[in-house]
Amino acid sequence: MMMNDNYITEEKEKEELEIDLGQFFRELKKRWRLIVISTFSLCLLVSVFTIFFIDKKYKSEATIYLTPKVNETTGTVDANSISGNNQLVNNCLSILKGNSVLQKVADTLKLSYDEVASSISVSNDAETQIIRISAITKDPQKSKDIVDTTVSTFTEMMLEILNLKNITIIDYAKVPEGPVSPSIVKNAIIGAAGGFVLSCGYIFLAVLLDKRLKNKSEAEQFLEIPVLAEIPYFED
Incomplete structure (x- = not known):
């Protein structure tokens, strides 16, 4: 008997869940204007905030190459030179990131050490x-100068x-034509997604x-007794 009661309870809970989900999707369809307005509004708000209130950042880049030595006799690249260059690359990376280079760059451009160190990247x-x-x-222009x-x-320094x-x-480094960040498109998509999720969350809570x-079937389910009669609604 106890097992039957548990089974009935579980079936009722499943039925209630299905009814709630069905009602939720009906409310989504009913309030589609709210979803569209929320999605568009937050997308527009984030885009405007990105354009006018987030600082734009510009990237300039240069590429250098450690040229391997050529064997004067054979006219081919020396394998030992390539191996030595591979080991030298790590040393060059450490020197480029070191205090001596960064401090000299800061002094030359009359910038602070922290400003140079935080802006530069070596790979x-x-x-x-x-x-x-x-x-x-x-x-x-500052990115290029650095x-x-x-x-x-x-x-x-390496020569010396x-x-x-x-x-x-x-x-060689060039003056960048456009910013690398922030991305207006990316932030707009995030804003639109946020507006959609918030509006759906609001509707879900409202239903919950x-x-x-709202109808006869819900009354019968809640009261667990049949409806004997109902009064129809007439608009004036």
Whole structure:
């Protein structure tokens, strides 16, 4: 007997859940204007905020290459030179990120050390002798100046300390034409998604908290007794 009661209770809970979900989707369809307005409004709000209130950042980048030595006898690239360059790349990355280079760049451009250190980035393409030096700031010209000064300072320092003359600049830094961040499209999509989720969440809570009996079947289910009669509603 106890098992039958539990089974009936579970079936009622499933039925109530199905009814609630059905009502939820009906409310979504009924309040589609609210969803559209919320989605569009938050998308527009985030886009305007991104355009007028978030600082734009500009990226400039240069690429340098540690040229391997060519064997004068055979006219081919020396394998030992390539191996040595691979080991030298890690040393170059450490020097580029070191205090000596960054401080000299800051002094040359009359900037603070922290401003230069926070804006510059150094990376290496895997298993190559290519090193990328980039800077991201709020000023496109400043980004280019930081990269140019870093490259020149680094090449001079390597020549002075290690007598290294095989550094070739592949790509020179340029003044960026547009910002790399923030992305208006990305933020607009996030805003639209947020508006959609918030409006659906509001409708879901409204359905969940609405305990009114709206029709005969809901009354029978809640009271667990059959409806003997109902009074029709007539509009004036």
